[in-house]
Amino acid sequence: MDHFSLVDGAMHCEGVPLSVIAEAVGTPVYVYSTATLKRHARVFREGLAGAGDIHLAYAIKANPNLAVLRVMADAGYGADVVSGGELARALAAGIPASDVVFSGVGKTVAELTTALEAGLGQFNLELEEEGVVLAGLAAARGLVANATLRVNPDVDAGTHAKISTGKRENKFGVPIDQAPAIFGRLAGLPGLALRGVAIHIGSQLSDLAPLEAAYRRVGELVAHLRGLGFPIERVDLGGGLGVPYREGDVLPSPAEYGAMVARATKDWGVRLMFEPGRVIAGNAGVLLTKVIWVKPGAINPYVIVDAAMNDLARPAMYDAWHDFRAVHPTGDRMIANIAGPVCESGDTFAMGRDIDAVKSGDLAIFRTAGAYGATMASTYNSRALVPEVLVDGDRFAVVADRILPETILAAERIPEWLTPGD
Ligand SMILES: Cc1ncc(COP(=O)(O)O)c(C=O)c1O
């Protein structure tokens, strides 16, 4: 069941008409469905039922809103974080530090130290030196850091180049063939318990074949490392499962993914860890916007909406498609371009698209905006930072305020040497 649907001709999120949210909070605004988040959390877990001992760590980067994190914590998910800021959010949402995995290619000494002292569950090391530094920090505090080594399997994930992470030229992980030697050098260090390997080959993956190929390489590595005497207890298989952005897109389901995982990992005898982000949050959110003008264009009219690339960066960054729907569709259609008010031609959500006919003042949504939406927002062009609303049944709450340009301006100052003297 879709929790964003038309009821009596009006688009709702669960039991709440989107027009009521627009009236109360203004636009643009992100709207998330609790029921969808919960359903995705459950379906992903159920899909992996045949994969043995698993640990689920929601990839906070996809949607780090505190209320969303609380929903995920209640659903029994730990967290995958990539910065001290994300770690602070996970802890603030009530996720125990022991259920948090710290990924990321540039963890600073300060971040490593904070995470260690918080009792972090697992560090996914990206390079040998990070392991040496972490071991030193831990040993100096009488602690032992649990870690895995992230390997780069050199697999083409078949996704957008900017979100592919498992090819040898990408910055992530150590080349898989160097892993045994690095294990050899890190394994005996006091302060470090190197318990396994981690992998993540990219995001918005629409085909399981590259994932399966990568997992097979990891399987060979696990066997090799065991043969060398290293006790491998954990393998973190990362995130990456794609979601349908366009009507008609067919993506592997969590159940199909789970069946592949069970097949590829059946002899490993390890605890498997997963870091899903987009597949949890993507279709749980929309960006609600209002049409400012319908501007005649040389080729097609431009529907100018009050949301822009600073609110939803994905189309400008990755040429991503987000379905556009009227909140009160009339049944009429139009061929139009859709753009925001920002002063860049790249601030365009669609060109020449067949959409619900809209006019000035109408409300509309960009769908599948719950992941990598609000979290990638900026205040470019001195626009407000977009707010977020969480719906649960027939109630809703503002879970992130609109940060107004005045508030941002108040954090800036003119140094005294630039102020006019007397
Ligand atoms: C290490 C790591 N884990 C998990 C994720 C989450 O990916 P996705 O949102 O595609 O599930 C990412 C982002 O690609 C990542 O870099």
Ligand SMILES: N[C@@H](CCCC[NH3+])C(=O)O
């Ligand atoms: N920001 C990207 C996903 C990045 C994944 C991070 N590892 C997107 O919107 O598709």
